[in-house]
Amino acid sequence: MMxxxxxxxxxxxxxxxxxxxxxxGNLYDKIKEIPExxxxxxxxxxxxxxxxxxKGGSYTIFAPTNEAFxxxxxxxxxxxxxxxxxxKLYLIVGYHVINSMWYEYNFRDRYNNIxxxxxxxxxxxxxxxxxxxxxxxxxxxxxxxxxxxxxxxxKDIDANNGVIHxxxxxxxxxxxxxxxxxxxxxxxxxxxxxxxxVLQSKTVDALNTFxxxxxxxxxxxxxxxxxxxxxxxxxxxxxxxxxATIANSQGTPAYTTLIIPDDAxxxxxxxxxxxxxxxxxxxxxxxxxxxVLENYMLADTMMTAANIISRGGxxxxxxxxxxxxxxxxxxxxxxxxxxxxxxxxxxxxxIRNTFLPSDREKSALGQAVKDPDFKLFFGALQxxxxxxxxxxxxxTGTFLIPTNAAMKEANVNYDKPSQLQxxxxxxxxxxxxxxxxHNIVNSNLNQAALIGNKTTEFAGATNNVxxxxxxxxxxxxxxxxxxxxxxxxxxxNNTGYVYKTDxxxxxxxx
Numbered sequence: 133m134m135x136x137x138x139x140x141x142x143x144x145x146x147x148x149x150x151x152x153x154x155x156x157g158n159l160y161d162k163i164k165e166i167p168e169x170x171x172x173x174x175x176x177x178x179x180x181x182x183x184x185x186x187k188g189g190s191y192t193i194f195a196p197t198n199e200a201f202x203x204x205x206x207x208x209x210x211x212x213x214x215x216x217x218x219x220k221l222y223l224i225v226g227y228h229v230i231n232s233m234w235y236e237y238n239f240r241d242r243y244n245n246i247x248x249x250x251x252x253x254x255x256x257x258x259x260x261x262x263x264x265x266x267x268x269x270x271x272x273x274x275x276x277x278x279x280x281x282x283x284x285x286x287k288d289i290d291a292n293n294g295v296i297h298x299x300x301x302x303x304x305x306x307x308x309x310x311x312x313x314x315x316x317x318x319x320x321x322x323x324x325x326x327x328x329x330v331l332q333s334k335t336v337d338a339l340n341t342f343x344x345x346x347x348x349x350x351x352x353x354x355x356x357x358x359x360x361x362x363x364x365x366x367x368x369x370x371x372x373x374x375x376a377t378i379a380n381s382q383g384t385p386a387y388t389t390l391i392i393p394d395d396a397x398x399x400x401x402x403x404x405x406x407x408x409x410x411x412x413x414x415x416x417x418x419x420x421x422x423x424v425l426e427n428y429m430l431a432d433t434m435m436t437a438a439n440i441i442s443r444g445g446x447x448x449x450x451x452x453x454x455x456x457x458x459x460x461x462x463x464x465x466x467x468x469x470x471x472x473x474x475x476x477x478x479x480x481x482x483i484r485n486t487f488l489p490s491d492r493e494k495s496a497l498g499q500a501v502k503d504p505d506f507k508l509f510f511g512a513l514q515x516x517x518x519x520x521x522x523x524x525x526x527x528t529g530t531f532l533i534p535t536n537a538a539m540k541e542a543n544v545n546y547d548k549p550s551q552l553q554x555x556x557x558x559x560x561x562x563x564x565x566x567x568x569x570h571n572i573v574n575s576n577l578n579q580a581a582l583i584g585n586k587t588t589e590f591a592g593a594t595n596n597v598x599x600x601x602x603x604x605x606x607x608x609x610x611x612x613x614x615x616x617x618x619x620x621x622x623x624x625n626n627t628g629y630v631y632k633t634d635x636x637x638x639x640x641x642x
Contacts, residue, residue, distance in 0.1 A: 159193055159291040160186035168286060168298060171201035172228075174213045179222040184260070185229070191294040192234040192381075194265070194277050196302045197286070204302035226261035227305045231381045233295045235288050240269045256371075257381045262337075262355070263305040263370055263476055264385055278303050306476035309388060310356055310368035318470065319480070323399055324392045324428070326413050327421045331360045360422045360514070362431070370477040388478040389430040391440075391462075393486045394469045401486045405502040419510045419519055420501045423492045434479050437462075437471035496628025497523040499621040500533060505632065508539035509568075515546035516565045522572070522628075529589070530573035530629045532597075532606060532616065534636040542636040554638070563642040566590040570597075570608070570639040577629055579603060579619050588639075595639045606633065610640045 156162070160182045163169045172195045176182045185191055196204070201213075210216055216224075234257075243255065256264045268276040275282045277299060286298025306312075313319045313328065337353040356368045366372070367390070371383035393401065402416075402424065409415040440462050462468065462483060473480040492498045501510050501523070513519045522529060534542070544567075545553040552564040559567065569589035577586065582603025585596050597608045599616070607613045614635035621630040 157291055158186045159191060159294045159296065162289060162291040162296060163193070163195060166286075166289070166296075166298075168197045169195045169296075171198045171213060172196050175201070175216075175221055175225055178213055179218065179225045181222065181225045181229075185294065187293075189293050190232050192230045192232065193294060193296045194228045194282070194299045194303070195286075195296050196228070197283065197298055197300060200299065200301045204304075223261050224302065224304055227259050227263055227265070227303050228299075229260040230257045230265070231260075234267075234381075235295055236269070236275055236282075236297075239267050239275075243269050256383060256385055258371060258383050259305075261305060263308070264383065265303065306474065308368060308370050309390060309475045309478045309480065310358075312473060312475040312480060313367075313390075316473065319392075319473075319482075322392065322482075323395050323402070323413070324425070327402075327416075327425055328358065330414055330416060330421050331358045331418055331425075333357050333359050360418055361429070362426055366431075366477065367429070386477060387432060387434040389433045389435045390478060390480045391428045391430065392480065392482050393428065394482055394484055397484060397486045408502065408504050415504070417501050417504070417507045417510050419514060419523070423490060423498055423501065423523070427487050427490050427493075436479065437465060437468050437481055440481075441465070491525040491624075492523055494624050495523055495525040495527065496529075496531060496621050496623035496630045497527075498525070498623075500531065500630045503620070505535045506533050508536045508544070509533050512539065512544055512546050512564075512568055515552060516561070516568050518565060518568060525624050526627055527623070528574075528576050528627050530575065530577040530586075530631070532571045532573070532614070532631055532633045532637065534571065534614070534633050538614075538634050538636050542638065544636065554642075559642065566642045567636075567638065570595060571633075571637050573597065576626060578622075578626070582606075582616065582631075590639060594641065597637060606637070608637045608639065610638055612637055 157165070160173075160176060163176065163185075164173045176185070185193065204210075205212065205215075208216075213221070255266050255268065257267060258264050265278050268274055268279070275284075275287065277297075280299050280301035280303065283298040283300055286296075289296035289298075307315060310328075313325050319325060334354040334356055337355045341351070341353045358368060361367070366386035367388055369386060372386045392398075405420060406413065406416065409417075441464065444463070465471070467483060467485070468481055469484050470480075470482040490498075497513075497519075500506050510519070513522070521527070522531070543553070543555040545551065545556075546564070552559045552561065554564075554567060567590075572589040573586045574589050574591070575586070580603075582599040585598050588595055588597055594609050597606050599606050604616055605613055606616050612635055614633040614637060617632035619629060620632055622628060
């Protein structure tokens with residue numbers, strides 16, 4: 133980024149330099165000085181955004197003219213800036229600010245840069261509101277942002293800490309998928325969203341944490357994420373992770389299509405599992421929720437209902453976890469209870485059916501995750517980064533899963549990734565994985581095959597386990613003996629076998 137800007141600062145600079153309006157004040161002061169931006173200046177002040185752009189930093193601001201802001205106010209039945217709800221105004225103002233100084237020639241250099249042509253010429257930029265705008269400089273005579281013309285007489289206005297481009301419209305960002313699900317009354321109380329809430333994580337958004345309403349109290353802002361969901365399903369993140377930060381203002385939009393079963397269908401689907409957890413969604417094992425929800429998230433797509441119907445239904449697509457979506461195909465609009473709810477990073481449909489179980493859900497571990505007595509072991513598998521390794525339908529193995537009581541007895545702690553512990557002793561990531569792998573035999577063993585010495589996934593001469601008492605007990609070389617239940621679950625085509633044990637098998641050496 134710095135290389136691009138340093139090179140661009142000399143190339144074609146004379147063409148865009150304007151001595152009369154160069155530098156001379158911070159961005160906020162420059163905006164206040166220009167009569168065409170008086171309404172935008174008022175919006176900056178009311179939203180308390182002025183503090184960002186009057187001190188340091190390096191920003192590019194797309195400033196709506198008074199005419200543009202006047203049209204926005206009128207079309208939304210507002211008499212003045214003061215009538216716009218503060219949270220909405222804050223989001224709108226932030227949507228007009230990107231990091232770093234981008235003169236017109238900077239945008240054109242980036243667009244024409246050969247190295248960037250593989251990335252659709254990188255016309256997207258992340259704003260301070262964490263949403264993206266598209267800058268169009270495809271033709272020498274075109275300079276637009278989100279399809280709105282940049283006013284030729286109000287572009288490339290210098291300030292000490294940035295540059296201003298006047299624009300002929302107000303940009304109002306769409307909500308992202310996560311925000312849409314929470315704010316739409318027809319979606320916010322659905323079973324799908326209730327399941328999502330279990331997986332939700334919040335981190336403080338330091339960029340936007342300050343006293344917004346100037347009441348003397350710091351107003352914390354949070355970024356919502358769903359770390360357990362496949363990285364392809366970025367429902368709360370509008371940019372792919374690689375190279376997408378507010379600091380560099382660049383990134384590739386991450387689209388996701390959500391195909392959500394209506395409550396009647398989804399409730400019936402999860403009912404057998406939910407009953408095991410006292411019919412309380414918040415008690416479900418997060419990994420179970422993950423494998424259910426990911427079936428309905430189509431990564432890197434933004435497909436309308438018409439797109440889906442024209443392709444013969446979703447059975448021709450794949451979900452975020454890579455599973456083929458096999459179900460009654462969606463062949464007509466009647467299969468949709470609601471369709472084409474657009475968000476900034478995707479689209480939502482509600483359907484009148486559920487998909488068949490995914491490959492992952494049919495796997496041995498995919499079935500075991502529905503057992504409440506295995507919740508702590510699955511949490512450990514997740515913390516150790518092993519769920520995606522073993523919870524697949526083609527994975528062979530015999531899983532000796534300790535009960536919740538056994539995990540507590542062994543004092544396994546994985547609350548924080550940096551604090552993986554066994555009996556209060558910190559373990560490295562690899563040692564924590566070895567602990568769990570010692571409870572997985574690396575071959576398929578049906579009930580009759582639970583005989584004698586077997587090799588675990590944590591291989592080594594001292595890391596084998598031995599089955600005795602007709603397979604009802606298992607011993608390891610650390611002197612631990614665990615009782616083994618009869619076979620509980622097996623994967624399709626007998627891939628993977630799950631047994632319950634009353635002890636965590638801890639190897640002699642991790």
